[in-house]
Every structure is written in C-alpha cells, then in structure tokens.
Amino acid sequence: MSEVILEVDGVIKRFDNFTAVDGVSFQVRAGETVGLLGVNGAGKTTLMNMILGLITPTGGAIRAFGMDLQKNRMEILQRANFCTTYATLPGNVKVRNNLEIFARLYSVPKPKQKVAELLDLLEISKLAEKATGQLSAGESTRVNLAKALLNDPELLLLDEPTASLDPDIADKVRKLVRHVQRERHPAILYTSHNMRDIEEVCDRVLFLHAGKILAAGTPDEITKHFQEDDLEDVFIKIARGGPVTPPKSP
Numbered sequence: 001m002s003e004v005i006l007e008v009d010g011v012i013k014r015f016d017n018f019t020a021v022d023g024v025s026f027q028v029r030a031g032e033t034v035g036l037l038g039v040n041g042a043g044k045t046t047l048m049n050m051i052l053g054l055i056t057p058t059g060g061a062i063r064a065f066g067m068d069l070q071k072n073r074m075e076i077l078q079r080a081n082f083c084t085t086y087a088t089l090p091g092n093v094k095v096r097n098n099l100e101i102f103a104r105l106y107s108v109p110k111p112k113q114k115v116a117e118l119l120d121l122l123e124i125s126k127l128a129e130k131a132t133g134q135l136s137a138g139e140s141t142r143v144n145l146a147k148a149l150l151n152d153p154e155l156l157l158l159d160e161p162t163a164s165l166d167p168d169i170a171d172k173v174r175k176l177v178r179h180v181q182r183e184r185h186p187a188i189l190y191t192s193h194n195m196r197d198i199e200e201v202c203d204r205v206l207f208l209h210a211g212k213i214l215a216a217g218t219p220d221e222i223t224k225h226f227q228e229d230d231l232e233d234v235f236i237k238i239a240r241g242g243p244v245t246p247p248k249s250p
C-alpha cells in the first residue's frame, strides 16, 4: 500500500456551543483521491480549513507527511496546495504576475516556465495579461487551480473546483484532475456538490453529516449501502432526513 499522506484523527471543531466537526477520522494515501460529500453546513469547509491550518481544531490531531500540523505547518504547506473559491488571488494584479509571485513563494524552480505550462494546461493563456479581479467566476476558478498546481503538491485540497463552471469547462477540470492523478500521484481531498465529479475522480467517498462521517467507501459501495441507484439519490436521501442506516434485508 502507498504511503499515508494525510491523517485526520478524531478531529473536533466547536464554535461556541455549536459542534461543526464532531470526531472525524480518516486517512488519504499517496495516489488516492477521497471525496468529501455532505449537505450545506455538514462541516466540509470547516474540515478543509483545519487541514490548511487556517483554523485550529478544538480536539483531535491532523498529521501530514507524518508531521503534526500544529507544529510543522510551514513544512507541510510547502508540499501541499489548495483550490477554493473562498480564497481569491489579489484582484489588481495580472493573472501571470499573480501566478509568478505564488510560484516564487513556493520556491518553484523556473517559475516563468512553470506558469506558462500551467496556463497552457488549463487553457487560460489568453487570460494571462488580464487583471485577476476582472475574471468571471469560472475563469477565476481555473486560475486558482493553476495556483494549486504550481508546487506539484503531494497533498492537494480541492474545495468545489467545478462550482460555477459550465459543463464543458467542468469536464475539462475533471480530465485535468485525472491527468494530475496519473502523472504525479498526489493525495487529493475533493469536495463537490456535483456527484458526477465524485463518481469520475474519487476512489473513495466520505459522507459527512452534521459533522460526523456517516458512511465511507467507494462510490459504488456507498450507493449499495443506501440501496439507491447512484450517489445523487443517496445525497438526496440524506439531505431529506431519510433513513441513514441501511434498511434490513427483506
């Protein structure tokens, strides 16, 4: 089995008296893509933000590359990267310049060449000289994805990377993720409300509900577990408060 890259161990996050993440444990190995699913408010972003070290867990531990996140955040973040619609790049700076600045922050060798390659890979070379703040939501997502790939991360956190993309571009993003999986074998944690994304790119799925992992397995196992036709139906069942344990066999 490949190396464990990310370990989330009994992680809890409370905001005052409200528990947003309630004792979550899982691992992501090198070369594996794990989908984090859940209805609005399930705790996905809170979990991602803890893994990025942006907020501190109330309890439990997060380790990456065998190191404790609290103690080794900078070392870990040099080998990791993320794409989220919530963090935007400086708006008054041109796309190319923004990416080159981030490439230097990540100590990327030959930063100009790397940025040109990623602009080409994401088919956004024509946006290079535009101010980042003037991009459409979909363009901005692709620029954020380019940023996320600058340091060839061994741990990649993708928070709804296809939100706000049209179906054509969303399809290209899924192909790009598969390309990165094949070429570089990172550990990827991927959240999406688009079940097609999850079915196409994820090896395993964690279903988060009210801050707890309700079910874990391959998309196929989860679908069978809930006796539904596909993940979308499982999602709807959970969202509407249907039975969350598998019904007894007849």
Ligand SMILES: Nc1ncnc2c1ncn2[C@@H]1O[C@H](COP(=O)(O)OP(=O)(O)OP(=O)(O)O)[C@@H](O)[C@H]1O
Residues within 6 Å of the ligand: 015, 018, 020, 038, 039, 040, 041, 042, 043, 044, 045, 046, 047
């Ligand atoms: N800073 C905060 N203070 C208080 N409550 C918070 C805070 N951040 C998140 N929450 C609450 O924690 C819960 C989980 O939020 P989170 O953003 O993690 O959900 P999510 O699964 O990412 O949802 P979505 O799919 O809508 O993005 C929500 O009920 C939210 O209101």
